[in-house]
Each structure stands twice: as C-alpha cells, then as structure tokens.
Amino acid sequence: MRYQTGFLNHFASEAVAGALPEGRNSPQRPAFGLYAEQFSTTAFTAPRVENRRSWLYRMRPTTEHGRFEPYAGNPRLAAPVGAHTTPNRLRWDALPMPEGEVDFVDGLVTYGGNGSPEAGGINVHLYAASRGMDARAFQNSDGEMLIVPQQGALLVATELGRMEVPPGHMALVPRGMRFRVELRDGAARGYVCENMGAPFRLPDLGPIGSNGLANPRDFETPVAWLEDRDEDFEIVQKFAGRLWATTINRSPFDVVAWHGNSAPCRYDLSRFNTIGTVSFDHPDPSIFTVLTSPSDLAGTANCDFVIFPPRWMVGEDTFRPPWFHRNVMSEFMGLILGEYDAKEGGGFVPGGASLHNQFNGHGPDVESTRRATEAELQPHKITDTLAFMFESRSVIHPTEFAMRGGLLQSDYDECWRGFPKARLPQ
Structure with missing residues (x-):
C-alpha cells in the first residue's frame, strides 16, 4: 500500500x-x-x-x-x-x-x-x-x-x-x-x-x-x-x-x-509522543488525547479519543496510577493488549470494555492502590500495554445487548471493596 x-x-x-x-x-x-x-x-x-x-x-x-x-x-x-x-x-x-x-x-x-x-x-x-x-x-x-x-x-x-x-x-x-x-x-x-x-x-x-x-x-x-x-x-x-x-x-x-x-x-498509535511529568504530581489524562471532536462549549469535547500507551513513569512522591475521580466526562474504555495499570488484578481483558458515566466515582482497584502506595518510586517504564478511551461530555446510554447480552460482569464493583479505613490521630 x-x-x-x-x-x-x-x-x-x-x-x-x-x-x-x-x-x-x-x-x-x-x-x-x-x-x-x-x-x-x-x-x-x-x-x-x-x-x-x-x-x-x-x-x-x-x-x-x-x-x-x-x-x-x-x-x-x-x-x-x-x-x-x-x-x-x-x-x-x-x-x-x-x-x-x-x-x-x-x-x-x-x-x-x-x-x-x-x-x-x-x-x-x-x-x-x-x-x-x-x-x-x-x-x-x-x-x-x-x-x-x-x-x-x-x-x-x-x-x-x-x-x-x-x-x-x-x-x-x-x-x-x-x-x-x-x-x-x-x-x-x-x-x-x-x-x-x-x-x-x-x-x-x-x-x-x-x-x-x-x-x-x-x-x-x-x-x-x-x-x-x-x-x-x-x-x-x-x-x-x-x-x-x-x-x-x-x-x-x-x-x-x-x-x-x-x-x-x-x-x-506507537508514534504517539507521550507527554508526562519529570518532577512530581500526576498530569490530567488529557495529555493522552490523540483526536478530539469539539463541542460548542470550549474545551469540553463531544468526543476525545485517548490512549494509554507504553511510557516512562518518573514522577517523585506521586501516586502513579490514575487517581480516584468523578468528572463531567463519560468514559468508555477498551483494552487492545496487556494490562491497564489501574486494573492489574484481572477482569479488564483485551477485547473487553468498561463504562464509567459522568460523576460516578472510579479509579484503581484495591490491590493496584496498595502496590502504588507502598512502591519505592524509581523511574519505571510501563510496557506491553495499550488501552484507550472514548470520552464524551454526555451520558453514554447502554443498549439492550450491553446489559443483557451475557457479557456484562456482575461483580465489577467487588474490585473496589475492602479499602482500609484511614487512621486519624487520636
């Protein structure tokens, strides 16, 4: 060609x-x-x-x-x-x-x-x-x-x-x-x-x-x-x-x-030039946007196509996986290969998908959170993975097939069950 x-x-x-x-x-x-x-x-x-x-x-x-x-x-x-x-x-x-x-x-x-x-x-x-x-x-x-x-x-x-x-x-x-x-x-x-x-x-x-x-x-x-x-x-x-x-x-x-x-x-997608921090903190996922379909509200997309490719993680004193968040955008995610760094315990598989509609809390699972919190932070390259997201400013309404076609995981909420309670000073 x-x-x-x-x-x-x-x-x-x-x-x-x-x-x-x-x-x-x-x-x-x-x-x-x-x-x-x-x-x-x-x-x-x-x-x-x-x-x-x-x-x-x-x-x-x-x-x-x-x-x-x-x-x-x-x-x-x-x-x-x-x-x-x-x-x-x-x-x-x-x-x-x-x-x-x-x-x-x-x-x-x-x-x-x-x-x-x-x-x-x-x-x-x-x-x-x-x-x-x-x-x-x-x-x-x-x-x-x-x-x-x-x-x-x-x-x-x-x-x-x-x-x-x-x-x-x-x-x-x-x-x-x-x-x-x-x-x-x-x-x-x-x-x-x-x-x-x-x-x-x-x-x-x-x-x-x-x-x-x-x-x-x-x-x-x-x-x-x-x-x-x-x-x-x-x-x-x-x-x-x-x-x-x-x-x-x-x-x-x-x-x-x-x-x-x-x-x-x-x-x-391997030609995407990933941008990230070289000091501290965790940049917004907008730095992974490949293409955007803008809406009439400046900066709020009808749709963003976002990827999470192999990349170096070097930020200090930083929680490196995606943080817990609720936001105005609705996120439909897919996985092309490997594991997604916020869901490393299985369940989110290549060819599978997830949907987090706007303002509903999501983020890393319990085990991914524990490992990221306890990690001794050194420069680390995430390899052998490629996930993506179709992100929209509007609610994504599931279809009959999505809800009753036999592929919906009934236990998805379990991955967030069991977070230890924070210990406040007495």
Missing part, C-alpha cells in the same frame, strides 16, 4: 495518469469520460480552516442506484434508547468470535451512545468478524467511524484508496464514505467510535507548544485505487439510526482520481 502523510492536508492522487484535471474542479469534459463528484463532510460555508471536501473523478456517479429498503441483517447495530441508562459502573468480557461466517457490517454490536446525527454525540460499537465483505460496501451517513482493531489485521478499502490497519493502529473513515473491510488474519475483533458531532481533529497543544502528542505527519491517507468490477454489489447504509440496503451493478470503488482534504486516514 502507498500513502500520503499529513493530517487534513490537501491531497491529490490518481490511479490512472491524466485523470486529474489541471486547475478546474469540475471541467465540462473530464478525462476518459469520468464523472466529477464533490464529497463534502462539512457545510459549504464552514470556515475555510475547518472546511472539508474532496473532488472525486469516477467511472459512474453514485446517483445511479435503486431504492433503499430496510436492512434487517444486523439487529444488534441499534441506536440506544435510554431504557438501560444507569449510574452503575459497567464492565464487559471480550466479545466472542462469531460462529459461522460473519463480516464486519453484520459483526458490529452497539454497546451504547448518546445524541443523534442532528444533535451530535457518539455511538460505541464493538465488532467481531470471521470473513471479509467482498461484494458489499458500508456507508455510514450518521457519523464518521474511528476503527480500533484489537485482534486481527484489517484491509479497509474506501472510495479513495485502501489502508492496512493491524492492531496497534486506528483508521478514520469520513462520514458518508463507502468502504468495505477485508480480513488479513482469518478473524478480527475490535472497537468503533461512531462520531456524529464535529469531525475529529488534532487537539490544540496550548502550553505544550509546537511538538508532542500525535503529529500530523504520522497520519497516512491512501493514494487513489481503482476497482473495475461489473457485478452486483450490496450497499448497506446507516441513515438516521437505521440500516438500509440497495444493490448496484458495479463496484462502488471506481474512483480513478481525487483531490481534497476529506479523506480516510490511518495512524500508528
């Missing part, structure tokens, strides 16, 4: 030489009889610095399709309705691999969410798949999709090119773009944040300065790739919270050339 680098840069790419027009977005007669199509993921009048759009030159326009009909092939991909909303802290076992042949679309399972395509917000899904999609494509008209593989490498084919996405990477597919997922290792499992709010962007660095966290140069956008197949393809579309399907008589991946800044990308 070939890639172009730089987050939200303006790119130009062609699979066939001469397919891109010179100096004109939609010429009267595009080369080779191609059709010019603009793909916009922001309003036309959005501020220029925030405007995202690409021009696509394709073999046939996307207007050529029949009527969409309701798709009932995956009832577990559903909008949360709030019936199971609870202040309780929740944790789930890993989503099992499917029995039989299940692709990415039918393997998606909604665990919770908030908001709507009109109001913003997020939905959180997990996926488990055993076969590739082949003659199918998925289009999410409700939100962009941030895909985080946990097991098994993916090949994500989009209208603008293909991306290899193994565990330890993430992929971001723009809202409304068609894509399919092929499997590289026979089976795959992972996490998806469906972002219905402002498009993800890099967070401002503020006092950190010009360098640190995720660097724009490390985000890779694919080059143009063409699939010329004249056969039936099923298009499954998520629209207004429901699934719809239609069939076209060709591959939807027939874009010969494109230019613009609304494009899919991938990112290697």
